[in-house]
Amino acid sequence: MSKPYFFTGLLVIIFLAVQAWCSFITFHYPYIGISIEQAAGKQWVIRELEQENIRAQLGLQVGDIVKLVDNKPPEESPSVQKWKMVEQARTLLISRDGQDAEIEIKVNSTTLGDMIPLVQEFVCLLMVVLLIVKARQSPSARLLAAVFLTMTIIYMSLGASVRGDALGKLLITGFMMMLPAVFVHFLVVFFKEKSNLILPVRSLKYWYAWGIAGLALRLLYFYPPTSYLVYRYSALISLCFFIAGFIYILGMLTFLYVQAKKASAPVMTIIVSIRTSFFLAFLPAICFSFLPSILTGSALIDARFTSSFILLFPISFAYLIASDQLYDIGLVCRRFLFACLLAVVPVSLFTGIYIFLFQQETKIGQVIFISTGAMIMVSLVLYAAEHGSTKLEPFLFPRKFMLQAALKKISRNLGTISKFRELKELILVDIVTTLQVSGSAIVFAYENEMEIIHEGEIDPDEIRELIGSSSLLEHPQYTCIEMNRHEAYTSFLVITRKKTNTRLAKEELQWLRLITSYLEVSLENVHLIRKLTYRLQQMASQLPQEHTAQDIQWFRKVMFDLQEEERVRIATELHDTTLQDLFFLKRRLSALADNGVRYKEDQEPLRGLIHYVEMINESLRQSCFELNPYLLKEVGLLKTLNMYLEKEAYTTPFELEFRIGAEGAVEAGDLSAKQHLFRIVQELLNNAKKHSHATKVIFQIEEAAGMLRLRYEDDGVGFDEEGTASRQIGSSGMGLEQMRSRVLHMGGELTCITQKGSGTTFVITVPTEGVMSA
Missing domain, CATH: 3.30.565.10 (Histidine kinase-like ATPase, C-terminal domain)
Known part of the structure; x- marks a missing residue:
């Protein structure tokens, strides 16, 4: 096995093992969130209750004395030793006002707050897979996959981290510091790849160095004497580093904006859109969760809710890179903004109903999360509706899809028509097949004559008579649409009833009128081609005498070249179709003649048929040779003429x-x-x-x-x-x-x-x- 595959496999195994461990901690233990400190007399006192439900369900209060954790003194509990927190515990012995009470912790281990990071992790992991599969050749796509993978690890470790697991805390705080470094690296490669803009990369190694150093320092979590000291400042350092990375990236994008504006670069729209979306994606988490935690010690809104906004920025770029719509970002943003405006009314009504029904239990954080989440989901659904309906159209509206497919095919064929006789094979056959009618015809009514091109079971003589009597447009057995009407001719498209003896439906008539609108232009072009051909023939008949004809050499050459091209085309069609059919017919007849089971009286007619087919074959070969004397190039004129005249x-x-x-x-x-x-x-x-x-x-x-x-x-x-x-x-x-x-x-x-x-x-x-x- 090659080294890249070996290391990739090893990393996947490590990732799965860490995922299994974090999931086990998250689903096996409840999040308790009891912070304790050692008071006078070496007693452990509750300093803070991070969860309101713990206060309500267990009846605990700040200042209660914790005597035992799982029937052991608190200092012997691993979570108390490392973090001075009560986590991963089943029973507590609490003393209040001299009264002891044993409390069994039965709080549900998995809550809504735990499910949100799991959903976020799943989304990030899905984006990693999609980017690797869809855009594996793009360096910026691979780095964006690394951004999503970093976020995956952060969301994955959140549940284990809050439950006092050392590995979970190491991963979430360490990769919070790594995320800005990977994001800066992605932007550097992205702009170089997509717009050839060079960003300063000297600072990139320092970002990685600080991130790796933070991960290494947090290994002290596994050494109890130093774990609390590191833990005490770890979250603060990670949040400060994250905010610094946010400010640095905004500054870098502003620098890019100024640079591109001076050069009037075409990527200005991309830079503005990136800067705006980046600001909007990270601002809620920083302003409502991270900054309040640094300044006051508690977040205004739980980071599990505000961190969902961070996903919007990399997900939008993953979509643009994978779908190759990067330079249409302005159009994409306007479409999404329109979808957001459409979503305002239903989301507002839904949020208002929720507040009215659950006003006693509603909190500002829940309202913001529900309204914002609903807005995002409805906007995404509206934005994707057009694309999704297109993909599902063959299953939801098969008839409409079939008509559109036939319309595309016919419109492509119309561009290749240069003669009226080609209308049958390229247009009428498709119309009859698509509409399931018995037959159809295109009629050209000139001043003194009529030309009818038809396909299927339709009577040309009857059509000629009905058009002559002007009664075709109201005839119950036919659908007649007039196309062109001018002094040279009038054209009609005539359709019979369906094979089920029913008339065309409204949707089919609309499709047919759309076809005729395209067909009108094509017929006019073919008419002009015919007219120009006639004019060329007139011009050829008026060429001057030999001694004054040198000035129109170009015209004579063009006429000869066109004749040769047409002869070669006809010879090729005969060789590729009729001659091949005759060859297979001869083989079938020879096989029948050689079959010993046949009666002797059948042998002689079969031999005669084979001989007749061979004569036709030879005659066609000679005609192909006369049309396209390819031997002129291979053996020369004299040998070709000699062979031709001998035959x-x-x-x-x-x-x-x-x-x-x-x-x-x-x-x-x-x-x-x-x-x-x-x-x-x-x-x-x-x-x-x-x-x-x-x-x-x-x-x-x-x-x-x-x-x-x-x-x-x-x-x-x-x-x-x-x-x-x-x-x-x-x-x-x-x-x-x-x-x-x-x-x-x-x-x-x-x-x-x-x-x-x-x-x-x-x-x-x-x-x-x-x-x-x-």
Whole structure:
């Protein structure tokens, strides 16, 4: 086992042992709180009764003589020897006015005052675990866990300390002195980590030195001759040290505030919030418990009540660090303040009712504790209500949660829609599934036509007829919401009844209207995309002639790049979906065909199906290759064309020949130039198959005098060149115009020699510089 794990395990074992011991003392013995002193004649006289219930229940008075404690002289009692207190006792022999009385102590061992520190200890220990689990990588979080651990030990030892246990008194007074040191260390690391502010650390070692020295000195508790002397001043020193630490931390935060204010640092809000919350958290304990104890010897309010406020400061920072909301502290504080304002009325009513019902037994300390505790609890509940309701929404409101989840999914999908046809897969499917309706449709009503995209069981013809007669909005079988209405088109969202033949509920209609408000914007964007695409096509049809077209090279390049991207996308989708499905279908059919249990007459049809699937597969593979000729990059243009034309030769109605006369400039050229040449060959071959009626087609590539020449010849029917020459480049985006546009982009020329009945020849000449930089 490694050393860190060993020491951690050892510390955990020690902590559990101390916890067990303190809990045993707390639950096994009552808190008596009888302070005695030795008077004349070596008699032990009651000097002070720290608990009113002892006075009332046991009938004791200040000045009573204590003769025996558990049937022994008082000086033989360990608590009297160490602290001059009667603790951990069961019987007393008291003398008053010459009358002796034996008193059996039956005071309840665990009271409300003992339960409060236990709750505080549990909260601190819980925060230690949460900080270690949630923010173990943060040094400031680990130090804040150390602050909580120190407070845990203080609260843990309180019950044993007041019952006269030496270990409990050592822990509570010693760690009260250690707490300011650990807190200062936390703030130093916290500001350095979160805002790169450097605090003075020279004094930190002195704080730790004083704390460790205080712990070491209190080991004298276990040596009876010196225990009372140390105990007499121990609490006073611890309280003074604690108050000094409080003043030092406030001064350090003020120094930080001045430093940040001069530099206009963005952490100003954090510093102000820390200083304010720190002041409010520690002020009640210091003003109402610690200072009165130092000055008068008794607290105005028991420290067990006021110490609860101290938890607020580190707990708030544990929440901010663990939830990563540190720099939103201003927003968090305003939200919590609003929750406090909401809590004022119910807490005031509750406190007033409590005072009215128990006015004879009510004390100012109890009223302050109840009102403050109720205020804190109600404020925390109100503050956490929003977060808690969000977490519990899937269980409390499953339908609402499902609608919100579907809304988020649909809103994300709306951002990806660029075509009307995508509405079905991305929107309508989710609407039908979420609302559990039979079908839905989006209708685009133009001036002279109508376009309907539908999903599920819905009749498009009926919808078209109802919209044409303007009776769809009031139809009992459909829910129709009009979305866009302007001069170009009007759009509707049409929903059928649910599969249970019921209409949509009010909550579902509200959700649907919210969807349509998002959908309106998306449809408008898609309409604009379609409109811009049409305008681009018009612009392409109006490109100038070759000798004046150099100034719009950028537009031509963008158009070619978009075409290639779309081809690659389609090829990828075919490969990843359809081809994979065909592959698995072929495997299933092959497995059935190879199954010996099948009848022989079933074998032949299955083999035929497998062969047919294989043909479809090969055809799709060829289509994917034509869409995305990936071999251009791997083996070059000439080998790719050779493989492509060899495969096409099996299906063409004419003889196909490919001649290669040059390799240098082509294969050394740019990949986009190879793509352009490949697309030109594709287009020439497609036109030959469709229109040439040739018996022989020849492709030839050669290089001479710094020019690359691609030649196409066929012996087909030819065409009327005069009829096509007048057409501008790009007029259709395809065919001859597309080829000329590609050639022009590479800085070349296209010559066409043809006439009806005498075949066709295309000569494409491109300078090698154009091939290298296309």
